[in-house]
Amino acid sequence: AATKAYVDLVFKSSLDVSAFLTDAQEAAELAQSAAEEAVTLVDVLSKPKDVQDALAHKGILVVINGQSNALGANAGGLNPASPLVKTWDGVTETWGSSDYTELPWTRGSPHGNAGNNNIGLALAHRLADETGRPVFLVLDGTGGTPIEAWVANGVASVRYAALKAKVEAALASPEVVNANVTKVDVFLWAQGEENALTALHTPYRDMFSTLSTQLRAETWMPKETPMLVFGMSGLHQRYQIGEAQRDFCENSNSNCTFVNASGLQTAFDASGGADYTHWLGASLWTLGYER
Numbered sequence: 001a002a003t004k005a006y007v008d009l010v011f012k013s014s015l016d017v018s019a020f021l022t023d024a025q026e027a028a029e030l031a032q033s034a035a036e037e038a039v040t041l042v043d044v045l046s047k048p049k050d051v052q053d054a055l056a057h058k059g060i061l062v063v064i065n066g067q068s069n070a071l072g073a074n075a076g077g078l079n080p081a082s083p084l085v086k087t088w089d090g091v092t093e094t095w096g097s098s099d100y101t102e103l104p105w106t107r108g109s110p111h112g113n114a115g116n117n118n119i120g121l122a123l124a125h126r127l128a129d130e131t132g133r134p135v136f137l138v139l140d141g142t143g144g145t146p147i148e149a150w151v152a153n154g155v156a157s158v159r160y161a162a163l164k165a166k167v168e169a170a171l172a173s174p175e176v177v178n179a180n181v182t183k184v185d186v187f188l189w190a191q192g193e194e195n196a197l198t199a200l201h202t203p204y205r206d207m208f209s210t211l212s213t214q215l216r217a218e219t220w221m222p223k224e225t226p227m228l229v230f231g232m233s234g235l236h237q238r239y240q241i242g243e244a245q246r247d248f249c250e251n252s253n254s255n256c257t258f259v260n261a262s263g264l265q266t267a268f269d270a271s272g273g274a275d276y277t278h279w280l281g282a283s284l285w286t287l288g289y290e291r
Contacts, residue, residue, distance in 0.1 A: 059134045059179030060127050061170070064120030065163050066191035068143035069230070069279055071109055072118035074267075075100070076281025078289075079117070084128035087121070088138045088170045095136065095175055098124065110142050110162060117281035119230060120188050122288025134179055138170050146194040151210045160214060171220055183220045188288075190230040193277055196239040205244040205252075212253060224255060230287060231261035234269075235276040259291050 064070050081099035089096040089104035090111035096104040098121060106115045124135040140163045142149075149159040167184065170176060189211075195204055215221045229245050231237055249256040264283035267273030279287065 059181040064188040070190035071113040071141035072116040073278035077285035117284040119288035196236040201240040204241045227256045
């Protein structure tokens, strides 16, 4: 997802090329062509005709996975609690609220975050706002967890197996079935802090590639599924894993996008506090809704 200003500027405006062409009709045709070819994640999910197999889609399924920043470690920021957005409760295996002061958000990890804001929740609201379609969010995250917990034993790895079970249970729920959702529409990844001091560029990139391969082998996550990888705070992004994530997205998989987190705030950034790892609630919202 991009900021609203970026979407409006780049993807929703007409391209004025008449100054460079003598034929006004040709200029109009080129402008229309440019507008049709520029497609954002929101465009794809709001206009099923842009996706060959999405004509039956009515709902949207968002999955967010990773460490504590995937969970969300701070409250604050917007909390619109849209009736269009539902969050999977991994304890009751039912759909819960999109209000982060209610269940399942008030649960502990890996099913909730004790009532904090969340990147995936923000994106889910953005999609609901712009498409008017029901959005289903699946959260699974554990703080202080290295990427090996998703890949060391293949699909049997503890965190991967937990994620897989949760996604498949959500997909089997009556609400999702009735919404004609059969696959993940966008996958969000916020992890890396636990590997920052120990993992070098190539080993981490290779492990992340393994995770991507595991996911895209699932029937519910085809190769076309967008994967958004969120940048870390300045304390962690400076290490090799930050560049490894960007390297994979930019050079190894065209359906993986690195989301830059520069300019967002931790407690350290905001007031010199001790926490230079976890995004404040308002920054979690900005990262998911506007970036």
